[in-house]
Amino acid sequence: MIGSTIIFYMLALLTLISGMLAVSTRQIFRAAVFLLFSLIGVAGLFFWMQYEFIAAVQIVVYVGGITVLIIFSIFLTQQAGEKMPKQKMNRKIFSSLAAFCGFVLIMIQIMQHSFQSTINTAIQPGIENIGNEMVGINKSGYALPLEVVSMLLLAALVGCIVIAAPSNFLKKGEPPTNKLKSETT
Amino acid sequence: MMQPGLYHILFISTALFFIGMYGFFIRRNLITILMSVELILNSVNLNFIAFNKYLWPDKLTGLFFTIFIIAIAAAEAAVAIAIIINLYRTHHSIDVDVAEELKY
Numbered sequence: 001m002i003g004s005t006i007i008f009y010m011l012a013l014l015t016l017i018s019g020m021l022a023v024s025t026r027q028i029f030r031a032a033v034f035l036l037f038s039l040i041g042v043a044g045l046f047f048w049m050q051y052e053f054i055a056a057v058q059i060v061v062y063v064g065g066i067t068v069l070i071i072f073s074i075f076l077t078q079q080a081g082e083k084m085p086k087q088k089m090n091r092k093i094f095s096s097l098a099a100f101c102g103f104v105l106i107m108i109q110i111m112q113h114s115f116q117s118t119i120n121t122a123i124q125p126g127i128e129n130i131g132n133e134m135v136g137i138n139k140s141g142y143a144l145p146l147e148v149v150s151m152l153l154l155a156a157l158v159g160c161i162v163i164a165a166p167s168n169f170l171k172k173g174e175p176p177t178n179k180l181k182s183e184t185t
Numbered sequence: 186m187m188q189p190g191l192y193h194i195l196f197i198s199t200a201l202f203f204i205g206m207y208g209f210f211i212r213r214n215l216i217t218i219l220m221s222v223e224l225i226l227n228s229v230n231l232n233f234i235a236f237n238k239y240l241w242p243d244k245l246t247g248l249f250f251t252i253f254i255i256a257i258a259a260a261e262a263a264v265a266i267a268i269i270i271n272l273y274r275t276h277h278s279i280d281v282d283v284a285e286e287l288k289y
Contacts, residue, residue, distance in 0.1 A: 001188070008189040012197050019201055019224055023208030028217060035220045042201075042227045045194070049238050054251055058230070061255050066223060066262045073266045074216055077273040087211050095210030103203040110195050115240055122242035133245055134252075142249050149256045156260035164267035166274075 008048055015041030026083045028074055036067045051125050194235040201228035215269050215279040219262065226258045 015038050022034035039062045046055035123129055137143045187193075205224035212218050230251045237247025269279050276283050 005187075005189060008193070012193070015197060016200055016204070019204045022224070023204055023212070023217070023221055028214065031217055031220060035223065038201075038224065039227060042231060045197070045231060046234060049194075049234060051234055051238070051248065054230075054234060054248060057252065057255055061259055062223070062227070065259060069262060069266055070216060070220065073269055076270060077216070077279050084214060084217075087213070092211055095207055098210065099203040099207040102206065103199060106199050106203075107196065110192065110199070115191060117240045118243055120243035123245070125237075125245060125248055129245060130248065134249065140244070145249070145253060149253050153256055153260050156264050160263045160267040163264070164270045 004048070008045075011041050011044040011048060014038075015045065026086070028078065028084060029071070032067060032071050032074060035070070036063060039063050039067065053125065053127060053130055191235055191239040194231060194239075198228040198231040198235070201225075201231070213280055213282060215265075215272070215281060218281070219265050219269075222265075223258065223262070226254060230254055 018034045018037035018041065022031050022038055025031050025034065039058065043055045043058040043063065046052075046058055133140055134142050134146055202225055205221045205228065208221035208224065209218060212221065233247040233251045233254070237245070241247070272284055273279050
């Protein structure tokens with residue numbers, strides 16, 4: 001039991017310190033790497049709470065997908081070694097003050113509230129229960145939200161291609177050979 | 186050392202949320218703002234899973250909310266990066282102070 005407590009505090013420290021460094025470092029590539037460590041820490045907390053499926057999804061989607069996407073967009077848009085310009089002291093003071101005040105306010109609210117836990121028997125968050133509920137169409141099934149989210153993801157990805165494509169890529173009336181030629185020249 | 190429970194995880198998720206908010210306030214670069222948004226979404230996921238584990242372990246509602254939030258966050262990151270690349274192509278900078286056509 002003491003080992004699990006130590007692991008919890010280590011994961012918490014990893015998450016918070018690397019999150020803090022990710023928002024405060026001035027080199028953007030380092031910020032991306034610290035963000036990666038912070039997301040790994042959150043995945044470790046999911047493992048610690050024994051929600052293995054969510055932890056695996058977190059590692060696959062965030063650590064493997066979104067961070068790589070962010071790093072590629074850093075490579076595409078700026079010189080990775082350059083430092084970002086320094087922020088104004090005024091802005092730094094006021095934003096840290098606002099964040100700290102909000103944090104204290106929310107923590108006071110949480111500490112004053114006493115949460116009532118349910119008395120029903122727990123069900124395992126294993127793959128079988130998740131799969132049965134996710135595509136289930138009875139009262140506790142999530143088939144309709146799953147379909148809506150998959151349509152949203154498809155529409156968002158098609159929209160990304162339309163937004164990010166070069167402006168001569170989507171012109172009508174041009175045969176594809178011309179398009180390729182104009183892109184290579 | 187105290188045995189960690191619901192309040193510890195709520196502390197971590199609140200701290201992570203306000204770290205993301207601090208980054209959202211002080212950054213002027215669009216990619217770093219996107220990173221702060223990812224931190225905020227992660228803190229929300231942590232919150233949902235903690236409530237599901239400690240308060241309502243007889244249902245899987247928080248777990249499904251987390252899955253849908255992760256899917257929508259992936260879509261959001263992809264759209265944001267497409268917009269960033271398009272902005273870089275037209276303005277040669279991704280500073281938020283440069284993009285001000287819609288300001289007035």
